[in-house]
Amino acid sequence: MKSFLLAAALSFSTPAHGTNPQAPDFSLRDINGDLYDLSEHKGEVILINFWATWCGPCKAELPHLSLIDKNYENKGVDVVVISVDAAREVSKAKAYIKSRNYQFTALFDTDTNVISQYNPSKSLPFTLILDREMRIVHTHVGYVAGVEDTYIQIIEDMTQNENR
Secondary structure, rough: HHHHHHHHEEEOOOOOOOOOOEEEOOOOEEEOOEEEEHHHHHOOOEEEEEEEEOOOHHHHHHHHHHHHHHHHHHOEEEEEEEEEEOOHHHHHHHHHHHOOOOOOOOEOOOOHHHHHHHHOOOOOOOOEEEEEEEEEEEEEEOOOHHHHHHHHHHHHHHHHHHHO
16 A cells, blocks of 8 residues: 555656646757757657756666667657756766667756756656657656556557557
8 A cells, every 4th residue: 555655656647638738948968969949840759858967766777778878769759858967967977878878869958947947846756758749748756666657558558549
């Protein structure tokens, strides 16, 4: 019962339909210094994950997100991880991503303006999934082993429904 209550407390999910809130637009620099504008990615399914190098559960989740990125890159799905490390720690976050050869989109929210729009408490890790119309269809706070299966199921449902 305790694990059920913990899972319920850590996860908030809404069904994928027209009443889901629109994702706030943002522009952030990526690992190469290029500007990433969310609005330019309308038409893609986007999994966004906020993380930090000092967050153990965040680092435990990244390999799973990398696998999702690899498995769905040809289905119009983009995995975007956004570090909320302070500006002085960006080099540490970049080195962490590069040392593990992660290929997902890595962005940096050093002033925490973007995470504040999506998750005012700034709890980490924080993951959300956007549909192709930029509506938020799922959010999850925290990391529990196996939560990536939920992300995969949601992404599968969205990409499978398009092929019918």
